[in-house]
Amino acid sequence: MILAFVLTVAQAMILLAISPLLVGLIRKVKARLQLRQGASVFQPYADLVKLFRKEPVISTTTSWIFTATPSIVFSSTLAAGLLVPVFISHVPLSFAGNIIAMVYLLALGTFFLMLAGLDAGSAFGGMGSSREAIVASLTEPAMMLSVFAIALTAGSTNLSTVVHQTALLQGIVTDPAPHLMAFAALFIVTLAEAGRVPVDNPATHLELTMIHEAMILEYSGRYLALIEWASALKLTVLLSLMANVFAPWGIATTPEPAALGIGLLVYLVKVAGLAVAIGVIECMFAKLRLFRVTDLLGVAFILALLGLVFFYILRS
Amino acid sequence: MLILFLLLFVGYVAGALLPLCFPAKPRTQSLLAHGCAGVASGAGIVLGLVGLFSPEPWTVSVQSTVPFLSLAVRLDTLSAFFAFTISLAGLAASIFAVDYVSELERKVSIGALGALFNGFLLSMTLVVLADDGFFFLIVWELMSVVSYLLVVTEHEKADVRYAGLFYFIMTHIGTAFVAVTFLFLYQTSGSFSFEAFRDPAHRLPEGIRTLAFLTALIGFGTKAGIVPLHVWLPYAHPAAPSHVSALMSGVMIKTAIYALVRMYFDFLDGQFPWWWGFVVLTVGAVSALLGVMYALMEHDLKSLLAYHSVENIGIILLGIGAAMIFQSYGLKELAALALLAGLYHTINHAMFKALLFLGAGSLLYATHTRNMEEYGGLLRRMPWTGAAFLVGAASIAALPPTNGFVSEWLVFQSLFLSFHVPDMFLKLMMPVAASILALTGMLALACFAKAFGISFLALPRSLHARRAEEVPFSMRMAMGLLAAICVGFGLGPVVVVPLLDRVVAPFIGVSIAENILAMDGWTLAPVSIEFSSLSTPAIALLLVAMGAVGMALATLIGGSVQARRYKTWGCGIALSPRMEYTATGFVQPIKRVFATIYRPTVKLETEFLEESRYFAKRRHFEFHVEPVFPKYLYDPVIVFFTTLADRVKVIQGGSLHLYLMYIFATLIVLLLFTV
Numbered sequence A: 001m002i003l004a005f006v007l008t009v010a011q012a013m014i015l016l017a018i019s020p021l022l023v024g025l026i027r028k029v030k031a032r033l034q035l036r037q038g039a040s041v042f043q044p045y046a047d048l049v050k051l052f053r054k055e056p057v058i059s060t061t062t063s064w065i066f067t068a069t070p071s072i073v074f075s076s077t078l079a080a081g082l083l084v085p086v087f088i089s090h091v092p093l094s095f096a097g098n099i100i101a102m103v104y105l106l107a108l109g110t111f112f113l114m115l116a117g118l119d120a121g122s123a124f125g126g127m128g129s130s131r132e133a134i135v136a137s138l139t140e141p142a143m144m145l146s147v148f149a150i151a152l153t154a155g156s157t158n159l160s161t162v163v164h165q166t167a168l169l170q171g172i173v174t175d176p177a178p179h180l181m182a183f184a185a186l187f188i189v190t191l192a193e194a195g196r197v198p199v200d201n202p203a204t205h206l207e208l209t210m211i212h213e214a215m216i217l218e219y220s221g222r223y224l225a226l227i228e229w230a231s232a233l234k235l236t237v238l239l240s241l242m243a244n245v246f247a248p249w250g251i252a253t254t255p256e257p258a259a260l261g262i263g264l265l266v267y268l269v270k271v272a273g274l275a276v277a278i279g280v281i282e283c284m285f286a287k288l289r290l291f292r293v294t295d296l297l298g299v300a301f302i303l304a305l306l307g308l309v310f311f312y313i314l315r316s
Numbered sequence B: 001m002l003i004l005f006l007l008l009f010v011g012y013v014a015g016a017l018l019p020l021c022f023p024a025k026p027r028t029q030s031l032l033a034h035g036c037a038g039v040a041s042g043a044g045i046v047l048g049l050v051g052l053f054s055p056e057p058w059t060v061s062v063q064s065t066v067p068f069l070s071l072a073v074r075l076d077t078l079s080a081f082f083a084f085t086i087s088l089a090g091l092a093a094s095i096f097a098v099d100y101v102s103e104l105e106r107k108v109s110i111g112a113l114g115a116l117f118n119g120f121l122l123s124m125t126l127v128v129l130a131d132d133g134f135f136f137l138i139v140w141e142l143m144s145v146v147s148y149l150l151v152v153t154e155h156e157k158a159d160v161r162y163a164g165l166f167y168f169i170m171t172h173i174g175t176a177f178v179a180v181t182f183l184f185l186y187q188t189s190g191s192f193s194f195e196a197f198r199d200p201a202h203r204l205p206e207g208i209r210t211l212a213f214l215t216a217l218i219g220f221g222t223k224a225g226i227v228p229l230h231v232w233l234p235y236a237h238p239a240a241p242s243h244v245s246a247l248m249s250g251v252m253i254k255t256a257i258y259a260l261v262r263m264y265f266d267f268l269d270g271q272f273p274w275w276w277g278f279v280v281l282t283v284g285a286v287s288a289l290l291g292v293m294y295a296l297m298e299h300d301l302k303s304l305l306a307y308h309s310v311e312n313i314g315i316i317l318l319g320i321g322a323a324m325i326f327q328s329y330g331l332k333e334l335a336a337l338a339l340l341a342g343l344y345h346t347i348n349h350a351m352f353k354a355l356l357f358l359g360a361g362s363l364l365y366a367t368h369t370r371n372m373e374e375y376g377g378l379l380r381r382m383p384w385t386g387a388a389f390l391v392g393a394a395s396i397a398a399l400p401p402t403n404g405f406v407s408e409w410l411v412f413q414s415l416f417l418s419f420h421v422p423d424m425f426l427k428l429m430m431p432v433a434a435s436i437l438a439l440t441g442m443l444a445l446a447c448f449a450k451a452f453g454i455s456f457l458a459l460p461r462s463l464h465a466r467r468a469e470e471v472p473f474s475m476r477m478a479m480g481l482l483a484a485i486c487v488g489f490g491l492g493p494v495v496v497v498p499l500l501d502r503v504v505a506p507f508i509g510v511s512i513a514e515n516i517l518a519m520d521g522w523t524l525a526p527v528s529i530e531f532s533s534l535s536t537p538a539i540a541l542l543l544v545a546m547g548a549v550g551m552a553l554a555t556l557i558g559g560s561v562q563a564r565r566y567k568t569w570g571c572g573i574a575l576s577p578r579m580e581y582t583a584t585g586f587v588q589p590i591k592r593v594f595a596t597i598y599r600p601t602v603k604l605e606t607e608f609l610e611e612s613r614y615f616a617k618r619r620h621f622e623f624h625v626e627p628v629f630p631k632y633l634y635d636p637v638i639v640f641f642t643t644l645a646d647r648v649k650v651i652q653g654g655s656l657h658l659y660l661m662y663i664f665a666t667l668i669v670l671l672l673f674t675v
Helices: A002-033 A043-053 A064-081 A092-096 A099-119 A123-154 A159-167 A176-193 A221-246 A257-284 A290-315 B002-021 B026-053 B077-104 B110-129 B133-154 B158-189 B194-198 B206-224 B233-239 B242-267 B274-297 B301-328 B332-367 B383-396 B403-420 B424-456 B473-491 B493-508 B536-558 B588-593 B628-651 B656-674
Strands: A057-059 B058-063 B070-075 B564-566 B600-608 B616-625
Touching: A002 A043, A002 A064, A002 A092, A002 A221, A002 A257, A002 B536, A043 A221, A043 B536, A057 A064, A064 A099, A064 A221, A064 B536, A092 A159, A092 B536, A099 A123, A099 A159, A099 A221, A099 B403, A099 B424, A123 A159, A123 A176, A123 A290, A123 B403, A123 B424, A123 B588, A159 A221, A176 A221, A176 A290, A221 A257, A221 B536, A290 B424, A290 B588, B002 B026, B002 B110, B026 B077, B026 B110, B026 B493, B070 B077, B070 B110, B070 B133, B077 B110, B077 B242, B077 B332, B077 B473, B077 B493, B110 B133, B110 B242, B133 B158, B133 B194, B133 B233, B133 B242, B158 B194, B158 B206, B158 B233, B158 B242, B194 B242, B206 B242, B206 B274, B233 B242, B233 B301, B242 B301, B242 B332, B242 B493, B274 B301, B274 B424, B274 B588, B301 B332, B301 B403, B301 B424, B332 B383, B332 B403, B332 B473, B332 B493, B383 B403, B383 B424, B383 B473, B403 B424, B403 B473, B473 B493, B473 B536
Parallel strands: A057 B564
Antiparallel strands: B058 B070, B600 B616
């Protein structure tokens, strides 16, 4: 019981601590590839502290939804993060929800962000919400199918079981093809869900291209800080999901100090690797026009479906 | 139990008759009618609970002098569950109606409305309790006629009359198919009693079984609103007074779900080929997706909710269809799980849809319009209604930890377990159905972000919205009750699942409550906790705790900083409601992406200033979504019949001699036949 509590708190702290770092790392990689010096990888921490200390301005047209949203987004994202294995394969809270619960927890945050976007009454917010609505809806089917492909290979929808069994190579991984396809699908889904290029550009403030940034345009001060932290968390959670579901090797399978230490180190290396990959992708591709995003997400859906088909074909 | 049943019966009858004794006193009429309905539905709730717990079905039967008809009532767990659902929604609607009907006072007779309301509730309850085919058809027809009369409450409006007529015709097509189904069953069993229907000795011949499956699906499907038989629903449900819409959308369409489960798992013994299940699954997936898609394009709040009923019936049918597939392969535990998921969604949908319709009724009461584009900013003027509506929206969008999330999660699990099915085709199709459900869920989320965001947030978009005031106490109480139930059923699957298991077990033959509940019942774990688990209480606690962590971090790092309130930056001009995003604008990207389904027609006419073609004087914008089903499915049928009628008309010449000749000729023909 105490161990479970300690492990949960540790996981929450790790996720909170490294999420700004990952954002900083992506920015640094992008800057270096563009032959710029770039800000320090620790810059996002400074930004957060500064935002927390600033005086927030709240629009007079808003209701309580506007002020409640940052907390709701923060808590739902962090709660989703606690369901994903990070440095130990058996998450103490795994009984609270499987991968579908995790997906819907993230959707809870999206729902409130969409509402908050509409609440200030400016056209930008509505525009962001409207775009988020279409991107989120198209992402979901691909996400569900890739989840299913993973669940099939491991024989479970519980993230902890999936990761644990894959890490111990128990009776699974007959052929990597379905796995790889599901991974590719989930990678595209992650780019869309976390609002990265080529679906959304987190660095833009141009009304033609904003999605996530448009929704949160009216936020300032500590409210903005909570939302920024939450979106960094969301990215971290999705990267952890990919890293540990598809390549869980190295993760601690027992709660022994040495194993936990190794698990944590390996985890950091894996998510850092994925973050670098995202940075590279952001340099290589331009943001897609909103109505071209459908094609990209369609590809993700087909990949996941193919993964499923391959799984059954290879099995029979 | 007899006492409870009599209390229910007498309550509704009294509610129907008493108000008529006090003409010209609308307040007394309203109190009497809805008070009686409240007492009777309270009795119905208790009756349902008692029925769920009683080990043996309870029956009462009165023989009538009419041939074939016996007034038989039977309360088994399935009937009890549906009676409970109907009564619970009925109770909330009755409380709501006490004040709500004052809005209609000047237009209609409150006494008649109250009488019909009671008659409607009584007929729905009797539908799920009837134990005789003939009796069932009578109360089924009574339910249809009474609901028709309720739909045309505001009959002075032409579109309401049209909606009523449309509903009347569609529901009778459905009833015709239901009657045919019962005649099939009667043919083999020689009796209309349900006891004879379910007797294995009277098993239908193979071909007839298939026909009965299809006629039942069409007949009951018309009432349930499955695509493509859903077309009446978005007309009829919004036209009725809101508390009636809540009952029609929340529970009346569920009587069809009851009848389908009764038919397939009871009368047909749960023995069927796999493709029956696949047909139901497909119908469910198509209804779910198209229902939500058409809902997105609606800006009349009540029509939007009506389309969402189509969606949710689809989700329920996904569960039932999966159950039928598993059943056909003898996977009894999975069949029980899927059926349980479908029934869980049935009661959840009844609760949140009733809540949302009552919320829409409150908005109508406060603003006198159903057009979402004329709302806005209502959360600050109607905080209670807004909060209740938000709970309903979160439930229908399946957000944790509400009830809609739990039942959709269960449906997902049952679809994911399809890898146990030995057939390759189904193994692939069921996950595809799950991904359609995922798309549906997200589109529903978008739709309710629109519905809540446009109606309740930002600036008021019209004078009506600016002058809106919070609704009276009884209306708030009804919504509060339903909102509490939505949250309660979300947090307490531990209580709900064993009860539903009692409903499912007699039909499937296995009890799965033990297998589903893990960790002292705090966690739902279909099949095993290794495969999947969900604990909504834990998720709720986690959400609260992490929210507190967020606030604590904010104070810890930032200290206490006072927020400043200032107007939204409108790029230099004062912000006005015209700058806000509209509901039409909000769904524009969705409309464009799914243009193949919507086939939108957009008309933009611009009138320019005379001086320059760069400045527009006036713009006129029109946009329509093509009504695919009415246009390509219904219109040809209607045209066919009207042309046929025109052709046949020639025999009606108007000459008396001609008619006499017809009679003579008929007589000759008949005589020839008999010889």
